[in-house]
Amino acid sequence: MPGGGCAFVALKAGDCLSVTDPEGLQAAHLFAFDLAGRSAPAALGLSDAAEGVALEDLIAGGGEGTREAARLLAARGIDAAGASGRILLCADAAPGAAVALAAMTDLLAIVAAPGADMEPGCQDPPTDLAIGVSRAAGGRPDLPPPLAEVKLDLRIPAAQARAYRVKKGDYIQIIDVEGRQCADFLAFDAAALDRGEEFGLDATTTRTLMGAAFPGPGLHSKYYDARQIALVEVVQDTVGRHDTFALACTAKYYEDMGYPGHANCSDNFNAALKPYAIAGRNGWPAINFFYNTAISGSNALTMDEPWSRSGDYVLLQALTDLVCATSSCADDIDPANGWEPTDIHVRVYDSAEAFSKGTAFRMSPEAAPRLTRESAFHPRTSALTRDFVEYRGFWLPRCFSGEGPIAEYWACRERAAVMDLSALRKFEVIGPDAELLLQRTVTRDMRKLAVGQVVYTALCYAHGGMIDDATVFRLGSANFRLVCGEEFTGAWLRARAAEWGLKVWVKSSTDQLHNIAVQGPLSCDILEEVIWTAPVQPALGELKWFRFAVARLGGPLGAALVVSRTGYTGERGYEIWCHPKDAPAVWDAVWAAGAPKGLKPLGLDALDTLRVEAGLVFAGFDFCDQTDPFEAGIGFAVAEKDEDFIGRAALARRKANPARRMVGLVVHSNEVVGHGDPIMVGRAQVGVVTSAAKSPLLKQTIALARMDIALTESEVEIGKLDGHRKRLPAEVVPFPHFDPKKTRVRA
Incomplete structure (x- = not known):
């Protein structure tokens, strides 16, 4: 059940209900009604439990599931007025805190995860609760609640x-x-x-x-x-x-x-x-x-x-x-x-x-399904295109009507472009042992990370294969924000914290922080018109590469923001992080300031070309759990630190005895090259294409590829069909193909 929302559960006599707070610090409240519609907390043994949030206030809050709960209550003739919940779990609970209840009679229950909106500079998001129902002997699964009448x-x-x-x-x-x-x-x-x-x-x-x-x-x-x-x-x-x-x-x-x-x-x-x-x-x-x-x-x-x-x-x-x-x-x-x-x-x-369109996204095989959701910027992007694709549980634009990927690409390289990247997963890592948890789990040295600084890092399994790549923001001495692509990363960090007995919380904040990126040579000029920072924070023009500032939209009374000088395009650029309620205002302000300077919206197709040119790796393509950071071309993200971290020994062994390396390719053909295509020398396969794109700037097809370390030839072939019957000539070159010294992104 998502944080800030609620879920409706039908219980029969003898059924057992469990509520667990996987992440900690999340309150859990429960409303119970008998089949006549009367409040019946005693039927779950909650007569003496403290009163919680009022049901009317919960529904008025509009969190996920509240509209459905209101409809189901109305269908059963249950009046929400005057009904108060009972507190099952307090807001100071440790990760994994749980309560179990037995139903003494048939009941209708609403479990709520109340919580206020989180400002971007804070770290107190409402987070998910896990609900389990064990049916009495002979019980059969209930149908899910109807979606409508x-x-x-x-x-x-x-x-x-x-x-x-x-x-x-x-x-x-x-x-x-x-x-x-x-x-x-x-x-x-x-x-x-x-x-x-x-x-x-x-x-x-x-x-x-x-x-x-x-x-x-x-x-x-x-x-x-x-x-x-x-x-x-x-x-x-x-x-x-x-x-x-x-x-x-x-x-x-x-x-x-x-x-x-x-x-x-x-x-x-x-x-x-x-x-x-x-x-x-x-x-x-x-x-x-x-x-x-x-x-x-x-x-x-x-x-x-x-x-x-x-x-x-x-x-x-x-x-x-x-x-x-x-x-x-x-x-x-x-x-x-x-x-x-x-x-x-x-x-x-x-x-x-x-009904909204959506397919199920599951963090893990045992997780409940969550249908594809729209980001808070969707009302603005959907006015500019109908071409959306599902990406990690979100609908994101593939390209925009009337422009197309090539025009979007050139806008980013020559002027500026704005894109919705809200599907990135965000985790608040807080508590006395926050630094220690990250020090033991990421490849960078967290003790060298200053407040206001951002660092790019990898997270690895013990065998050296990558779980994810991420950027880590340091908001305070014991306050970090980890931004990555894989939702499982948060669960993995929580499991390590529990294993080591650390006093730390890893709180999911993805639904409390949506973000756009403004990238391109004119990005600073555009954002200086709309971003305000207090005197104790760096002004936008002062913000250095991989630094962030707590800011406001338009002035000291504007919407709260965090602005970071980060991006995924190889251009100077920024990311703006805001609460979803402020997303339309953020987009409108950026658009108004940027339109006279040639700002264009950017979709995933153009973004892929930009990041391949810049040599920026992508999970599932350029790395996976069978590749280490060195093989993924991000060995610079593995720090030489004294303290042990997960995968350290394996990475040291792999670095000393490399088998594969990431290289660039220039393809001497206009035919399509894609992820997984074999790289051949004679009849032997010596590597594989991980990502490829047709570069408008370089006027040729380029690729990132993982090659055998022993390969000395610079001329190779990319195999098509069965790998042998059709070959495309290619040349091994250094990467990134575009701006190898990062002069533009550091400008």
């Missing part, structure tokens, strides 16, 4: 199928009730059926038009019929792994496996669709939601247990009037349904409802 509530028992009508614009939610259960889905144009014509979903057409095995929310979200007319659109998906290239299970499959007469989805569909005069088939091509299949490297169709868990769902929108059919797959002879078919549930919502 339900028009159709349809249970599909295990190994059966049902057909139903859906109006144009209505939403169809297909829910895996207990997890690991496949649900085949068919949809037909209802108007065409009335004319005696049958046009249903066509997997081959869909895959061809979408260029993907299965559509997901975003740009590539639609399923088509053979006429190339879209019938349904994917709006939300909490699983992210399905299959659209196989048949729903058939009688022949079971007969060939030695199970004649076995129930199967195709025959179940034939029976369900008979009232609609749809001719039966021996095998129905279907959307196989939750079906975990793949094509192996040898071109074989493989399967394993589904990724879906109890309550996971896909939300679709009907793009015309439809006749739909959904099955609960009958397969119990292989891993397709975890060897035990269970129920599927379908809900239909009215077209008047509004």
